[in-house]
Amino acid sequence: MRNLLMIIVAAVISLSACEKDITVNLQQQEQSxxxxxxxxxxxxxxxxxxxxxxxxxxxxxxxxxxxxxxxxxxxxxxxxxxxxxxxxxxxxxxxxxxxxxxxxxxxxxxxxxxxxxxxxxxxxxxxxxxxxxxxIPLQNFHLDTIWWRRTRQGDDTLKARLWARITDAATPGNYARYFTRTNKGPFLAGLNSTLDDQVVNGTTFEIPVDAGVDKSKRVDPETNGFFNRGDTVTLKFCNIDKATYTFWRALDFAYSSNGNPFASPTKIMGNVPGAIGYWGGYAVTYKTVIIRK
CATH class of the missing domain: 2.60.40 (Immunoglobulin-like)
Structure with a gap:
């Protein structure tokens, strides 16, 4: 992989010696x-x-x-x-x-x-x-319980990871999206906030749940996903339909790939014909846990 990257970098450097200015006239798109x-x-x-x-x-x-x-x-x-x-x-x-x-x-x-x-x-x-x-689908993804585990993030021993146990109905084609709230803050979606049952259909499974993030601010990779000891954390777990899942899964991927020159192009698929965006139903369950100091 490293050799491939070096080849790409070398190619870019060699081509830069013969580059020329190109003017592209972009058409003004009609507002949607x-x-x-x-x-x-x-x-x-x-x-x-x-x-x-x-x-x-x-x-x-x-x-x-x-x-x-x-x-x-x-x-x-x-x-x-x-x-x-x-x-x-x-x-x-x-x-x-x-x-x-x-x-x-x-x-x-x-x-x-x-x-x-x-x-x-x-x-x-x-x-x-x-x-x-x-x-608004039935709650075929059932949120059974949530809990926390201590974790060491570098030298910081005051961080904790949230976990959830979920039972999926035997019928395939279930989708979910989650948000977390810390103390009295707002509910925020995780960087990868969606889930489907392609692998876990009909089973009970346990997964780590990242802390939601404010995507209008820069994410700190050192602390992203963790909670602090002493936090009161509420998980908002939502069953959603396939169209809502497809929209948010693509949007999460596009956000996470922003600035990555090797990321694949992402097409955001909405469900409002003639417009951009989505109309989505959420079957909501809440659970709260206090992370002890």
């Missing part, structure tokens, strides 16, 4: 609608709508605020009922207050998510219509 919609069990749906930004666009607070889509018509339906979502301001970890579409809970037509049900999201924005379907 970006959808981030979730519907958790026993909760109301939440949908954030923005417009895509150009690859070379300057990203700052003003650009992000200008990207939000206002005055859209957003509805969520099950097989019987339909509720209309209204624009409001919500707090999202890592982003702060943002514009989002949520139901008016004072209205009698609103309903919360229920495991095993299918939900259709419809959006009308900028004279275009979009439709996506998701399912």
């Amino acid at each position: 609608l970006v959808v981030e919609g979730k519907f958790e069990s026993n909760q109301y749906p939440q949908v954030v709508l923005t417009r895509s930004l150009g690859y070379f666009s300057q990203i700052d607070t003003a650009a992000l605020l200008a990207s939000f889509v206002h005055k859209a018509v957003v509805t969520v339906s099950d097989s019987v009922r339909t509720m209309t979502l209204r624009e409001t301001i919500v707090e999202i970890p890592g982003l702060g207050p943002v514009f989002a579409y949520t139901p008016d809970t004072a209205q009698p037509s609103v309903f919360k998510g229920k495991a095993g049900n299918q939900y259709t999201l419809r959006i009308t924005a900028d004279n275009k219509s979009y439709e996506a379907v998701t399912t």
